[in-house]
Amino acid sequence: MFSRAKSGYPLRMFECFENAGVARTWPQCGRQSSITASEHATLNGLPDRLGHVVPVAACELAAGHPGSHVAFVVAAEDGDHWWWLRWDARHRHLIRLDPCERTATDEDVPDDCLLPSGHHGPHSFEL
Template identity: 40%
Template sequence: MTALVDACRHFATHVGLLADQLGAAELSDDDVDRVHSAVHQVFTAAGLAGALATGLRRHTGEQDCPHYNVLTDAEWAPLAEEGRHGRKAVYGCELQPGHAGAHAAHVQLLPGPDRFIWIRWDIRARELVTLPPCPAERADSDPDPRSPYGDEPAPCLLFEGHVGPHRY
């Protein structure tokens, strides 16, 4: 275990040195794309290590669960082509703060028939799963004029059987 912890520290030192060098370098437009891609890989690798080992948390304010996760390039590749959504750098848990059980974030919507892909995790396990949407709809006598659903009742954005209140 000591060797693994030391390896993490070395990794952090290397990334810190690279950040110094990248910050001082003059970048062309092509360079910016290449650097962005390389830094994204570093971020994903470090995030994955954190997600699997201790969990990842950020400061989100009181209305959101502070846990988040990341996707690797290999995980994203089969989801990218037909999916409705672009890749995010981080996937924040969408459940109520302090909820019981695993954290969960919606990742992608694949067509034919609709498949809602979620990442679900706790401190020891992490998986991409297809979960049916929560069937709840907001009974709203005063619909939000900015809602993308118009006069339709807004559906809950979570998955069927989720803990905590619905999220519209």
């Protein structure tokens, strides 16, 4: 399975574009939500966690997406399990989702989508 940490990708998807001069086709949603103390404790307790749990999650889907917001929060099991925060105005859940299996093939170097499987809208390599 593809691993963010093992691939050299940043552990936060939006960091892929920071100072990279990459033109985005669609703007990201970016809606933010603070990680609660309970969520933080749950995530910190995951086995073989990679990196630290961020205090604020930012939605990584394209702006104007339908449904809930979703943000990558941490990888565990040496990068094989990706944990996400999914939230809307009334609900929030920590969930383990596999990454999208789509890869951009129109570039010199293949680029994997770093969003969760089944996500709405464009792939991360299109953002």
